[in-house]
Amino acid sequence: MTGEQGVIRTGEKTGMELIINHLTKTYGNKQALQDISFRVGEGIHGLLGPNGAGKTTLMRLLATLLEPTSGTVEIGGVTLKDKAQIRELVGYLPQEFAFYPGMTVVEAMDYLALLSGIAGRAERKRRIDNLLELVNLTEQRRTKVKALSGGMKRRLGVAQAMVHEPKLLIVDEPTAGLDPEERIRFRRLLSRFAEGRIVLLSTHVVEDVESTCEQMTVLHKGRLRYHGRIGDLTAAAAGRVWIAELDRVEWERDRDRFPVLSAVPEGRNMRVRVLADEQPYAGAQQTAPSIEDAYLHLMRREESFV
Amino acid sequence: MMALIGKEMRMTLRSLVFYLFIIASVFFYFTSYATEETWGELGSPVISTPQNVGTIEHPYYGWKQPADTRDLAEQMRKEMGWNLDAGTSQKIRLGFPFKVKLNEKEKTALSAAISQLDEVLKNPDKYTMDEVNTIAESVNNQLGGKSIYQQGLGEFGSAIETVDEAIKAQEADLARYNAKVNAGELLPGAARYFSDYLSLPAGIFPVFLSAFLLLRDRSSRMNELIYSRRISPWVYVGSKFIAQGVMLSMIYLILAVIGGWQTVDTLGLTGQTGQAIVIFLGYTAWWLLPTLWISVAFGMFGSMLFRRGIVPIALQIVWWFMSVLPLLGSYGLNRLFIRFNSPNDYELYWKWTDEIALNRSFYLILTVLLAAGAAWLWERNRSRLDSAKMLSRKTAKGSVAASAAEALR
Numbered sequence: 265m266t267g268e269q270g271v272i273r274t275g276e277k278t279g280m281e282l283i284i285n286h287l288t289k290t291y292g293n294k295q296a297l298q299d300i301s302f303r304v305g306e307g308i309h310g311l312l313g314p315n316g317a318g319k320t321t322l323m324r325l326l327a328t329l330l331e332p333t334s335g336t337v338e339i340g341g342v343t344l345k346d347k348a349q350i351r352e353l354v355g356y357l358p359q360e361f362a363f364y365p366g367m368t369v370v371e372a373m374d375y376l377a378l379l380s381g382i383a384g385r386a387e388r389k390r391r392i393d394n395l396l397e398l399v400n401l402t403e404q405r406r407t408k409v410k411a412l413s414g415g416m417k418r419r420l421g422v423a424q425a426m427v428h429e430p431k432l433l434i435v436d437e438p439t440a441g442l443d444p445e446e447r448i449r450f451r452r453l454l455s456r457f458a459e460g461r462i463v464l465l466s467t468h469v470v471e472d473v474e475s476t477c478e479q480m481t482v483l484h485k486g487r488l489r490y491h492g493r494i495g496d497l498t499a500a501a502a503g504r505v506w507i508a509e510l511d512r513v514e515w516e517r518d519r520d521r522f523p524v525l526s527a528v529p530e531g532r533n534m535r536v537r538v539l540a541d542e543q544p545y546a547g548a549q550q551t552a553p554s555i556e557d558a559y560l561h562l563m564r565r566e567e568s569f570v
Numbered sequence: 571m572m573a574l575i576g577k578e579m580r581m582t583l584r585s586l587v588f589y590l591f592i593i594a595s596v597f598f599y600f601t602s603y604a605t606e607e608t609w610g611e612l613g614s615p616v617i618s619t620p621q622n623v624g625t626i627e628h629p630y631y632g633w634k635q636p637a638d639t640r641d642l643a644e645q646m647r648k649e650m651g652w653n654l655d656a657g658t659s660q661k662i663r664l665g666f667p668f669k670v671k672l673n674e675k676e677k678t679a680l681s682a683a684i685s686q687l688d689e690v691l692k693n694p695d696k697y698t699m700d701e702v703n704t705i706a707e708s709v710n711n712q713l714g715g716k717s718i719y720q721q722g723l724g725e726f727g728s729a730i731e732t733v734d735e736a737i738k739a740q741e742a743d744l745a746r747y748n749a750k751v752n753a754g755e756l757l758p759g760a761a762r763y764f765s766d767y768l769s770l771p772a773g774i775f776p777v778f779l780s781a782f783l784l785l786r787d788r789s790s791r792m793n794e795l796i797y798s799r800r801i802s803p804w805v806y807v808g809s810k811f812i813a814q815g816v817m818l819s820m821i822y823l824i825l826a827v828i829g830g831w832q833t834v835d836t837l838g839l840t841g842q843t844g845q846a847i848v849i850f851l852g853y854t855a856w857w858l859l860p861t862l863w864i865s866v867a868f869g870m871f872g873s874m875l876f877r878r879g880i881v882p883i884a885l886q887i888v889w890w891f892m893s894v895l896p897l898l899g900s901y902g903l904n905r906l907f908i909r910f911n912s913p914n915d916y917e918l919y920w921k922w923t924d925e926i927a928l929n930r931s932f933y934l935i936l937t938v939l940l941a942a943g944a945a946w947l948w949e950r951n952r953s954r955l956d957s958a959k960m961l962s963r964k965t966a967k968g969s970v971a972a973s974a975a976e977a978l979r
Contacts, residue, residue, distance in 0.1 A: 327798040329955040347953065351800040362791035366584045378574050379799040379806070385573070424795060 280306050280340050280431050280462050282326075287335035289321050295486050296321040300335070302481060302491045308458045310473035310480035310494075311466040312559060317483040319466045320359060323434045326464070327356040339432050352381070355430030357421045359437045359466075363409040369396070369420055370405040373427060380428035395423040398453055400446075414441035422450070426457060433463045439472050451476045470556040482562060490562055494555055501553035501561040506540055508548035509533050518545070523564050525557055539564060571805050578813030582779075591775045592821055595768065599825050602767035609836050612760050612913050615743040620736030631736035635727045640694040642702045645726035647687040649718070650709070654680045662716040662723065662895045672713075679712035721918065722898025750914060757833070757846050759913040761853040764829045766897075768822060768854075769907035772862045773893060776818050777886040780869025781879035783810050784948060794955070803949035804942075811870060811941045815863050822862065826854035857926075860933040861907040867940035874947035901925040903932050 282304040289297040297318045313319050324330045326337065328347045337344040339353050363372045370392060377388045396402045399419035404412060412420065418441055425433060435454070439447045454463055455476055467473060473480055474494065482490035482497075490497055505525065510518070515527070515534040522538040529535075537551070538544050539561055553561065582588050624630025636642035653659045654677060661670050672680070686705050690697050703721060710719035718724030730736045750756055784807065787793040796806075830850035834843045865886065872882025889906050897911035901922060908926055910919060 324794075324955060327794070328953055329794060329797055331953050348800060348802070351798060354798065356794065356798040358794040360791060361795055363795075364581065364786065364790050364792060366581075375577055376795060376799065378577065379796060379801040381800045383573070428800070 279460065281338075282340075282432060282462055282464070283336075283338040284322075285336045285338075287322075287325065287337060288333045289318075289325060289330065290333045297325075297483075298486045300483075300488050302488060304462055304464070304479070304481075306458070306460060306462055307478055308454055308463040308465055308476045310477035311464055311483070312468075312470065312473060312480060313483035313489075314563065316485065318486040319483055320436060321486075322483070323356070323358075323436050323464065323466060326432070326434055327354055329356075352428070353431045355425035355428065355433045357418075357425040357433075357435040357438055359440075361421060365410060367409050368406050369401055369409060369412070372409050372420065373424060376424045377427045382428060391427055391429075392423075395426055399423045400449065415443060415446050418442060419446070419450070422453070431461050433457060433461060434466075435463065436466045437468065438465065439467065439469055447472070470559055474555045482559065484563065497562065498553050498555055498558040501539075501558040503550060504539055504541060504561060505537065505551050505553040505557045506544055506548040507535070507537050507551050508545045509535050510545060514545075523560065525560060571809055574805065574809040575813045575816075578810050579817055582814055582817045585779065587779050588817065591771075591779060591818065594775050595771045595821055595825060598768060598771045599829070602770070603764050603829060604832055608763065608913070612756070612763070612833065613837055615740060615747050617737075617740050617744060620730075620733050620740070624731075629731050631730040631733065632739065633727050634730050634735070634739040634742070635725075636699075637738075637742055638694070639697050639699055639702055640691065641728070642699055642726055643687045643690045643694060643697075645728055646702065646706055647684055647691070649724070649726065650680050650684050650687070654684070659713060660718050661713070676713055679709055683709045716896070716900075720896060720899065722900065723896040746914070750916065753916065755916040756837075756839075757830075757842065757849045758853070759916055760833045760846075761826075761830070761850045762857075762910045762919065763913040764826070764833075764850060765853045765857040765908065766910045768825065769858055769861055769909070770894070772822065772858050773865060773907040774886060774890045776814075776862055776865035777869040777883050779818070780814060780866040781873045781882045782869075783814060783873070784870055784944065785873050785877070785879050797952045797955070803945040803952070807870065807941065807945035807948050811866060811944070815866050818862050818866065819859055822854050822858050823851060826850040826858075856930060857908045860930045860937065863937045864906070864933045864940070867937045867944065870944040871940040871947070874944050874951065877951070901929045903929060905929060906933075 284303070285301050287297055287300040288295065300318075300322070311319050311322070321330065325332055325344070326339070328344065328350055332344065339350055342349045342353060344350055364375075367375070373392045373396070374388055377392060382388050382391065393402075396405055399422055401416060401419055401423065404416060409417065409420065418438060422435065422438055425435065433454075438454075439450055442450060451472065454465065457463060465472065465477065477494060479493055480490070480497070481488065509530070511533050515536065519527075522540045522544045525537040525539060527534050527536045537557075538548075539557070540548075620631045622629045622631060636645055653672065657672050657677070658669050659672055659676075660667050662668075683705050687702070690702060690705075706719040706724075706726075707721065710717045713719065716723070730739055750759065782789075787796050827847050827850070830846035830848075831843055833839075833850075834846045839846070868886060869879075869882050872885060873879050876882070889904075892904065893906040894909070897909050898915065898918065899922060901908060908929065912918075
């Protein structure tokens with residue numbers, strides 16, 4: 265599942281492909297990414313990992329904002345060294361971004377479309393109108409960017425990353441700050457955009473991955489910890505997720521014995537969900553792991569190894 | 571690229587610093603060039619009854635320039651004599667006059683020059699003014715340059731102490747003015763005067779805009795959105811450079827039109843407005859705009875090289891001070907702008923045209939090179955987001971480790 269030699273392949277689709285081969289990035293004597301290798305085909309691909317896992321570094325490398333210390337990357341057959349061509353292929357939504365002060369939504373989009381090489385004014389207008397409609401910002405087209413809410417700004421961020429119709433869309437925490445309705449709308453948008461393309465979705469929200477991705481990659485402390493189908497990850501946690509109902513005294517006494525996935529008060533009792541290799545409490549029952557359980561199970565195992 | 575230039579020009583219009591630049595330039599125009607003093611210097615001298623503005627014991631009717639070789643040689647000799655007696659002379663250092671002690675070699679040079687001037691004074695008609703000026707130039711070289719003996723830096727005029735002298739000086743002034751008008755040098759002289767004064771803001775204010783032009787991507791947190799796009803550095807930096815250069819040039823070209831029109835109008839030169847505007851635009855384009863464009867290019871290049879806007883601004887201020895003096899006659903390649911602080915002296919101007927042309931051509935070439943350098947550095951920095959973070963953290967907190975941790979996000 266992890267640490268395999270060479271490139272790990274998931275999905276057998278042909279067409280657009282992202283191939284990462286022994287990629288390493290160091291800052292001074294800190295290793296942000298260590299010998300990462302995997303291969304991604306068309307569709308939405310989740311990228312998960314705790315803070316400091318190296319997700320942002322990986323995305324910045326793919327967006328040519330950083331140069332690798334060693335290793336190679338190919339996007340649609342183009343190596344990372346051919347930056348001009350890579351920039352045509354890649355659309356990027358960073359986690360933190362802003363626009364020049366005073367720019368309106370449509371001005372910001374038009375400016376970035378020009379920088380993406382879309383020369384014709386009519387063509388830019390057509391694409392911008394379509395995208396603003398898709399991200400539900402048509403009414404705000406003349407609004408100053410600084411006056412947008414956090415959620416609107418993220419939607420604008422997604423739209424700008426799509427404006428030149430990239431073959432690889434890299435989105436870093438795109439749903440942060442979105443309300444549930446916007447989040448669902450956004451997932452639909454990504455799914456539609458991913459047809460014939462790769463979408464690399466980095467997120468802390470496991471639910472985003474669960475509802476949009478077929479495959480995922482987990483990074484931890486700069487290393488690749490998992491790359492494969494979501495079903496395989498949950499299968500690895502099967503038999504280790506337990507639910508139990510405990511009274512509060514018992515819960516206070518035993519709460520640190522096992523990794524807790526959730527704890528919900530129910531009257532005088534607590535309904536808990538824990539990770540354990542064997543039955544943790546009398547009366548505890550096994551349950552099917554969710555992707556979140558599986559992710560935490562993986563992280564827990566990593567922590568115990570490190 | 572044209573569309574991008576248009577966008578950048580519109581963005582310049584949103585900059586407060588741009589409007590401060592306009593205010594500063596207009597302020598310089600109205601307080602330095604378009605003044606009563608300038609119109610007095612440009613207008614025809616008036617023959618009137620001389621007025622003693624001194625005392626009965628020490629009458630003073632004004633100041634006169636040397637009328638002939640004798641006058642020039644006498645005044646020059648007096649100045650050299652004073653310097654030799656005091657053992658000091660004045661030099662310009664970083665734009666400011668300083669009294670410096672003369673060493674033995676310099677004193678010998680002054681003594682030799684005095685002997686030469688004594689020879690001239692024995693039979694002044696045998697010599698020309700230029701030959702006398704050459705003696706002063708030689709002393710200037712031996713004093714290490716930038717001394718009061720450099721043409722344009724020092725003057726060898728004298729006080730007018732009698733009515734007869736004053737009338738003669740007025741007649742000489744009028745004759746010089748008529749000769750200037752007949753030579754078609756009135757309007758070019760005014761245009762040179764205009765360019766001289768306006769070169770002062772042109773040599774300093776643009777850098778306050780340009781030094782932050784490329785850094786704004788980062789300060790606005792828009793850099794990742796821009797750097798990851800396919801735009802070539804030449805087009806991106808070039809469009810910003812051209813847009814800002816054009817916007818700033820427009821202000822000076824408009825002021826040139828106003829200057830030409832106002833000069834003709836104030837001096838009552840009927841029917842010469844068109845000609846004046848063409849001449850003012852010509853001098854502005856050739857003298858002022860290279861200064862302005864190099865300031866834009868220097869700010870952009872410096873900000874990319876040091877990744878700090880304040881560094882090119884500080885360097886430009888030093889460069890400006892080094893260029894501000896002398897008021898006439900020094901056009902080495904280190905001079906950021908052309909000083910010709912006189913509406914007259916057109917013979918001197920013609921003598922220095924080659925030097926001025928070389929200076930302006932050099933700055934045009936340097937402008938292109940610096941703009942290209944800025945584009946090259948921008949492209950280099952574009953894929954070094956980590957080093958940009960490193961640098962800013964290092965400066966802010968003196969800790970590289972902190973930036974590495976930040977970059978690990």
